[in-house]
Amino acid sequence: MATVEVRDLRKRYQDFLALDGVSLKAESGQLVTLLGPSGCGKSTTLRCLAGFLEPNGGEITVEGESILGVPANRRGFGVVFQNYALFPHMTVAENIGYGLKLQKLARSEIETRVHDVMKLVRLTGLGDRLPRQISGGQQQRVALARALVLKPKLLLLDEPLANLDARLRDEVRWLIRDLQQQSGITAFYVTHDQSEAMAMSDMVAVMKAGRVAQFATPREIYQKPVERYVADFTGEANFLPCQSVTPLAEGRYGITAAGTTLELDGVPGIEAGAPAELLLRPEALSLTSPEAGTFRGRVTKSAFLGAALHCEITLPGDSVLKLSAEPNTVVHTGDEVGIDIDRSHAWLMPEVSP
Numbered sequence: 001m002a003t004v005e006v007r008d009l010r011k012r013y014q015d016f017l018a019l020d021g022v023s024l025k026a027e028s029g030q031l032v033t034l035l036g037p038s039g040c041g042k043s044t045t046l047r048c049l050a051g052f053l054e055p056n057g058g059e060i061t062v063e064g065e066s067i068l069g070v071p072a073n074r075r076g077f078g079v080v081f082q083n084y085a086l087f088p089h090m091t092v093a094e095n096i097g098y099g100l101k102l103q104k105l106a107r108s109e110i111e112t113r114v115h116d117v118m119k120l121v122r123l124t125g126l127g128d129r130l131p132r133q134i135s136g137g138q139q140q141r142v143a144l145a146r147a148l149v150l151k152p153k154l155l156l157l158d159e160p161l162a163n164l165d166a167r168l169r170d171e172v173r174w175l176i177r178d179l180q181q182q183s184g185i186t187a188f189y190v191t192h193d194q195s196e197a198m199a200m201s202d203m204v205a206v207m208k209a210g211r212v213a214q215f216a217t218p219r220e221i222y223q224k225p226v227e228r229y230v231a232d233f234t235g236e237a238n239f240l241p242c243q244s245v246t247p248l249a250e251g252r253y254g255i256t257a258a259g260t261t262l263e264l265d266g267v268p269g270i271e272a273g274a275p276a277e278l279l280l281r282p283e284a285l286s287l288t289s290p291e292a293g294t295f296r297g298r299v300t301k302s303a304f305l306g307a308a309l310h311c312e313i314t315l316p317g318d319s320v321l322k323l324s325a326e327p328n329t330v331v332h333t334g335d336e337v338g339i340d341i342d343r344s345h346a347w348l349m350p351e352v353s354p
């Protein structure tokens with residue numbers, strides 16, 4: 001169990017600044033996800049944590065003690081990567097027990113621990129197979145077992161599900177989360193998959209070009225993003241430009257958007273008249289009659305998707321809202337409709353340059 005803190009981490013590759021002041025913290029027993037598009041610095045951050053890369057600035061502490069300068073093999077961390085890197089000539093059990101053998105533990109203890117961890121990751125019965133004789137999902141579970149058997153202080157996972165098909169991803173994802181929670185181990189998890197991040201994490205760091213755009217719980221990241229970049233990266237989103245913004249209280253605003261005046265919550269500190277936009281997640285929107293809606297617009301697209309009817313409504317000023325309606329709703333292209341919004345799911349954000 002360990003509290004891990006990363007403060008103002010900087011890493012330069014030749015003249016390219018890959019990390020430009022990354023700060024985040026994992027409380028003991030938490031799973032913290034680094035989420036972001038390719039190239040934003042997720043793996044670089046994880047490699048600095050693992051000790052494979054030396055940062056150019058900043059600090060990493062475990063239980064308040066700096067670990068910079070401690071070699072990777074002395075950190076006591078478990079590492080699982082997307083390419084499992086199993087030893088091809090060793091059996092599953094030998095792969096899992098390899099680290100314990102290096103620690104020169106007694107054979108009987110190695111056997112017990114390997115047996116226990118194989119049960120935990122549901123590999124019982126496969127101990128004598130070679131890596132090429134088991135499936136991709138099973139190989140990834142071997143990699144996980146190999147890390148867990150060492151009872152690491154910290155588990156570092158870099159896109160561990162990337163090579164698995166959709167069904168296996170789901171299965172291994174829940175297995176990782178279950179094991180991490182049961183063992184109470186602190187973990188950092190790298191992914192570019194938003195749903196994976198939302199489902200598994202205690203905290204999410206959304207990364208943008210070598211920085212952390214927002215560090216918060218999955219719920220906060222989704223419902224209260226600090227800017228469009230975060231909102232876009234964490235799920236379906238509609239954005240409506242605001243014509244006027246008036247701060248009413250800390251984090252509370254009066255706004256006008258698409259001809260409608262509203263009062264709602266948003267990112268604290270937006271100034272009167274500053275450029276701002278309204279985030280409306282699809283589930284915040286429902287169709288109603290033109291007279292009853294918060295907004296009024298015309299249906300420009302509708303498609304039956306089975307569980308829902310997907311609709312696109314164009315508002316005055318040409319903004320488009322996408323929403324899911326009840327599947328038996330009858331609407332036609334060109335119909336005038338009203339849109340009701342659930343204010344608790346509407347959120348005002350400052351317009352930030354990309």
Ligand SMILES: Nc1ncnc2c1ncn2[C@@H]1O[C@H](COP(=O)(O)OP(=O)(O)OP(=O)(O)O)[C@@H](O)[C@H]1O
Binds near residue numbers: 041
């Ligand atoms: N050894 C290196 N030399 C030079 N540039 C590098 C090196 N490793 C990474 N970079 C660059 O640093 C940036 C961050 O890379 P990093 O691997 O941390 O990104 P990432 O968010 O993990 O991306 P991905 O999801 O594609 O793995 C990228 O622009 C990458 O091209």
